[in-house]
Amino acid sequence: MYKIVLMRHGESTWNLENRFTGWTDIDLTEKGIAEARNAGRLLQEAGLTFDLAYSSVLKRAIRTLWVTLDQMDLMWIPIVCHWRLNERHYGALQGLNKAETAAQYGDQQVLKWRRSYDTPPEPLTPDDPRASFNDPRYAHLKREEIPLTECLKDTVYRVLPVWNDEIAPAIRAGKKIILSAHGNSLRALIKMLDGISDEDIAGLNIPNGQPLVYELDENLKPIQSYYLGDANAIAAAMKAVAGQGKAK
Numbered sequence: 001m002y003k004i005v006l007m008r009h010g011e012s013t014w015n016l017e018n019r020f021t022g023w024t025d026i027d028l029t030e031k032g033i034a035e036a037r038n039a040g041r042l043l044q045e046a047g048l049t050f051d052l053a054y055s056s057v058l059k060r061a062i063r064t065l066w067v068t069l070d071q072m073d074l075m076w077i078p079i080v081c082h083w084r085l086n087e088r089h090y091g092a093l094q095g096l097n098k099a100e101t102a103a104q105y106g107d108q109q110v111l112k113w114r115r116s117y118d119t120p121p122e123p124l125t126p127d128d129p130r131a132s133f134n135d136p137r138y139a140h141l142k143r144e145e146i147p148l149t150e151c152l153k154d155t156v157y158r159v160l161p162v163w164n165d166e167i168a169p170a171i172r173a174g175k176k177i178i179l180s181a182h183g184n185s186l187r188a189l190i191k192m193l194d195g196i197s198d199e200d201i202a203g204l205n206i207p208n209g210q211p212l213v214y215e216l217d218e219n220l221k222p223i224q225s226y227y228l229g230d231a232n233a234i235a236a237a238m239k240a241v242a243g244q245g246k247a248k
């Protein structure tokens, strides 16, 4: 049996301000840092340890990993930061307040943009200052690999190669892995791992900073998965994430 721990980053400034974030590189709040530290404690209490870490190239996921690994006295393990683990690109919604967007376009439309499998938000125009073409962290990519918007389906297709080509072989080689990423890049990964349908994935919301343990069989099929930490608090946090796209 193999194990991997998946974790959404701790609370970010734009989580606190309830803004669509996507590929915008937003840092953690003090609460987010405390969540990451607490995650480290929970992982220690569960007797887990790691020898390889994965993150996106966005600082909210990287810092979450740093703080969690610091708590575990594991800052020395290799950290691989991969753009394919980035959050889903939120297109022209990036930066907008979710509740205000719902007040303008309606809760149903925002739900569709947030959680439908194949409806992307309006794309950024290529000359939009929010576009990532000139960001040095993506300089090695082909222009067409850098999104201007994405639906979850697009995210699944760009996350899969790093899972298949790097993470899955490392798990099979016996590496004990922690992966720090984002609400929707993790939804993409979990959809694939658990074989969740295009419809049912709409109901899955991931809380900030809570370690999610996946036990996998020899074919890397999940045997079971569970969050560490207080079940009631986690259920409340998931419900709060689901409610972020409603007009107040």
Ligand SMILES: O=C(O)[C@@H](CO)OP(=O)(O)O
Residues within 6 Å of the ligand: 015, 019, 020, 021, 022, 087, 088, 090, 098, 114, 182, 183, 184, 241, 244, 245
């Ligand atoms: O803003 C975002 O990029 C994501 C994750 O924080 O939000 P949502 O839960 O609305 O998809």
